[in-house]
Ligand code: SF4
Ligand code: SF4
Ligand code: SF4
C-alpha cells in the first residue's frame with residue numbers, strides 16, 4: 010500500500026496534545042482524517058465513593074478554564090439529588106454568577122482567541138492575528154477596556170464564589186454565602202459597564218463582518234458548513250438560558266425534534282466509542298450513530314453558541330434579541346449551519362449574559378440573607394444541567410443513602426461537539442489536499458474551524474498570542490518525512 | 499528517648515526464607531505494653547519472632563503517619579499497644595490513640611488494606627501473656643493475608659498495562 | 669534590551685485541568701513583568717513549541733521549568749524527563765504536580781477499571797462491541813497511536829527530581845508572584861525542596877476566624893457541609909465542619925473560608941510533614957471529645973469519605989500512594 014500519513018499536531022493543548030492524522034491514498038487524495046484526543050483522567054470513575062456534596066469542588070478540576078460550568082452543573086445535580094429547591098435569592102446569585110462567568114469566558118475567546126481571525130482579518134499576517142492586533146484595530150483605549158473588564162468580571166467571580174478558578178459556593182439547596190447590599194451595588198456597577206462592553210464587542214464584530222463581503226462569504230462557505238442537529242438549553246418560552254431550562258433539539262431543517270428535561274437525558278443521548286481516541290462521541294439516540302456523517306440521517310449533533318441559538322426561538326433580553334434577529338436575517342434564517350457563525354453567536358450571547366447579569370443585579374431580592382435550604386430527603390439520583398460556554402453539560406450522580414457516590418456520569422460540553430469537529434477536519438482536509446499536494450491554507454482552515462468551536466481544553470492555551478501553533482507532517486508509507494508545515498507564534 | 503521512633507529498631511532480626519514471614523511493626527507505649535513485652539522476653543515466653551518493636555512514650559504519641567510509613571517501608575502489619583483506659587500516664591493519650599486509630603482504619607479500608615493488618619490493644623505492664631497471644635494471633639492472621647506490597651515499591655515500568663484491551667476486558 | 673541575558677524559562681502541563689495555566693494568565697499586568705524578567709522559551713499553551721526544539725537545546729540551558737499537572741500518561745513522564753535534563757531548576761507548580769492533585773484520586777482504581785467504566789459501563793455509553801481506546805490502533809488506512817495510560821497517577825517528584833514547589837489548586841497570583849520573586853529576584857536561591865510563595869505556618873494563622881477558634885478545641889461530633897448553615901464569623905472547625913486549616917500551609921489568604929466553606933487542603937502539608945492525609949486525619953480525630961468506642965465510631969461516620977477528605981489533593985504523594993492491589997499483579 011502506498012499511502013501517506015499526514016500528522017497535524019496542534020501542540021497547544023486540546024486536552025493533552027490534540028492530534029490530527031490524515032491518510033492519503035495512492036493518488037494522493039484524502040482517505041480519512043482522524044482528530045485524536047489523547048487525554049483521559051477518569052473523573053467519572055474516581056467520583057465513586059466521594060461525598061456527593063464534594064462534587065462541585067472535585068469536578069471543577071475537570072477544567073480550570075470552565076470550572077464554573079462543572080461547579081454549577083454539579084450543584085444543580087445536588088439540588089436534584091436531595092430534592093431541595095434553593096431559595097429565590099440563591100437561585101438568583103447562582104444565575105448571576107454563572108452569567109458573569111459566561112460573559113468573561115466568551116470575552117476571553119472573542120478578543121484573545123477566535124476573534125482576532127475576524128477582527129484583524131483572516132488574511133492579515135499571522136503575527137498580527139492576536140490580542141495585540143486586536144488592540145491595533147480597535148484602539149488602545151478600547152483594548153485597555155477589554156483587559157479591565159475581564160479583570161472586573163474575574164473579581165466578581167471571586168467575590169461571589171470565594172475563588173475565581175475553582176469556586177466553592179455551591180451546595181445542595183443554595184449557596185454558601187449571601188450577598189450584601191454593597192456587594193449588589195458592586196455587581197450592578199460592573200454589570201452596567203459590562204452591557205456597554207458587550208454591545209461594543211457586538212458592534213465591532215458586526216461592522217467588521219457586515220461591511221466586508223469577503224468575510225460573509227467565508228462564513229457561509231461550504232467548507233465550514235455541516236448540516237447537523239443542534240441542542241441547547243431553553244426557558245419556558247424556548248429562549249436561550251445558560252443556567253436552567255429544558256434541552257431542546259432541532260433537526261438540520263430547524264424543526265423541533267425533542268424537548269426534554271435533563272433528568273431524561275439517557276433516553277435521548279448515547280455515546281459512541283472509537284478505538285483511536287480517548288474522547289467519546291455523543292449522538293442522538295432517536296436518529297442513531299451512523300458514523301462521521303452530517304445530515305438528517307446521522308445522529309451527530311452540535312452544541313455551543315451557534316447551536317444554542319439554532320435550538321432556541323430567541324434571546325431572553327432585548328438587545329440580545331435584536332442582535333439575534335439581525336444575525337438570522339443576514340444569514341438566511343434558522344438554523345445556520347456555518348461553523349464560523351459561532352463567533353457571531355458568541356458575541357450575541359455576550360450581550361445576553363451582560364444584560365442578564367444586570368437584570369439580576371438590580372433585583373432587590375438578590376440580597377435576601379436566606380440563601381440555603383437544608384436538605385432532608387434521602388439521596389438516590391441527581392441530575393443537573395447547564396450550558397457551559399462550549400455547550401450542554403450534564404452531571405448525573407447516583408448515591409447510597411449516606412450520599413456517597415455509587416455511580417457518576419458526565420456529558421461534557423466539548424465532547425458533544427467532538428464528532429462535528431471530526432467532520433470539520435475531514436472536510437477541510439478533503440477540500441485542501443489534492444493529488445498529494447497539501448495546500449498551505451489547510452493549516453489556516455483547520456485552525457479557524459477549531460477556534461470557532463473553541464474546544465474547551467484549548468482555550469487557556471492560546472490566551473497570549475491568539476494563534477494556535479500547528480505542525481503538519483507529511484509522511485510516506487514508510488513513515489519518512491516528506492514535507493513539514495509549521496505555523497505558530 | 500529516640501526523637502524519631504523509627505530510629506529505635508529492635509535488634510531482633512527477622513528470619514528470611516522463601517516462605518512468607520510476616521513483618522509486623524509494633525508501636526508500644528513505654529509504660530505498659532513495652533514493659534509487658536520485656537516481661538514476656540525475660541520470662542522466656544515464646545512469641546512469633548516477626549515483630550519489630552518500637553518504643554514510644556505514650557500511644558498518644560503515635561502519629562498516623564508512623565503507621566502509614568511502616569506500611570510504606572515494608573511492614574505487613576502494624577500493632578499499636580497502649581495502657582488500659584484510665585491508666586495512661588499522660589491521662590488521655592490512649593484515648594487520643596483510639597480516636598486516630600478508628601479514623602485511620604476507615605481510611606485504610608478505602609485504600610484496600612485489610613482489617614487485620616492494623617490492630618490496637620490495651621496491654622498492661624503485667625500482661626506479658628497478652629503480648630504473646632496478640633502477637634501470635636496477628637502473625638497468623640497476616641500470614642493468612644499475605645504480604646502487604648504497596649505499589650509504590652513497584653518499578654514504574656510495571657505500572658503500564660501493555661497495549662491493548664484493559665485486563666478485565668480481554 | 670539584553671534579551672540574551674534573560675534566564676530562559678519553560679512552562680509545561682501534564683495531566684492538568686488548565687487552571688494552573690489560567691492562574692498564570694491571571695497574573696494579568698504582572699505577566700508582562702514576568703516576560704520582562706525572563707525569556708519564555710517554551711510554553712505550549714501559548715507559544716509554538718515542538719518537542720524536538722526542546723530536545724535540541726543543550727542540557728541545562730533552561731534556567732527553570734515550571735511543570736503543572738500530574739503524571740498520568742506516558743507522554744507526561746517523557747516530557748518531565750526531557751525538561752529535567754534541559755533545566756537547571758524544576759518547579760512543581762500547583763497541587764497536581766506538587767502532590768498528585770485531584771486527578772490523583774484515580775489511584776483508588778486502575779487503568780482497567782477506569783476504561784471499563786468510562787468506555788463500557790457508564791450509563792450513556794453505547795458500546796456493545798466493547799471497543800476501548802488502543803495505544804496502537806491499526807486503522808484501515810494506517811496506524812494510529814495514543815499515549816499510554818498508566819495504572820497509577822504520580823506527583824512530579826515521583827518521576828523526576830524536583831527543586832521547588834509552588835502550592836495551590838491553583839496557586840493564587842500572589843503566591844505565583846512571590847515564587848517568581850524568590851527564584852529570579854535579587855536574593856539567594858532558597859534551599860532545595862522549599863515550598864515557594866506561601867508561608868510556613870498553618871492556614872489558621874492567616875484565617876480571619878482564627879480568633880474565634882478555641883485554644884483547646886474539643887468537639888462532640890462533625891457535620892458535613894450540606895447539613896448545617898454555619899454561624900457567621902465563627903471558626904468553621906469549631907462548628908463541627910471538617911476544616912483542614914490546622915493541617916494546611918498558609919498562603920491563600922483563607923479563600924474558601926471567606927465564602928463560608930471549610931478548607932479542603934489544596935496548599936498541602938507544612939514543612940516536615942510527609943503524608944498530608946495522615947497528618948490532617950490526626951488533627952481531626954484528636955479534637956473529638958469522646959472516650960467511648962461506640963460514640964467515636966458514630967461521630968466518625970460523618971467523615972464518610974476519609975480518602976476524598978484527607979487526600980483530596982495528595983493521594984499519589986501519600987505513603988501508600990494508591991489503593992493496594994491484591995492478586996492482580998504478575
Ligand atoms: S493544581 Fe488544580 S488548578 Fe492546577 S492543574 Fe491541578 S487541578 Fe488544575
Ligand atoms: S480551622 Fe478553618 S475556620 Fe477555623 S481558624 Fe482554622 S482555617 Fe479558620
Ligand atoms: S482555604 Fe484551603 S482549600 Fe481553600 S484555597 Fe486556601 S488552602 Fe486551598
Ligand code: FES
Pocket residue numbers: 527528529530555556557558580581585586587588589591592
Ligand atoms: S502512657 Fe501508655 S498509652 Fe499513654
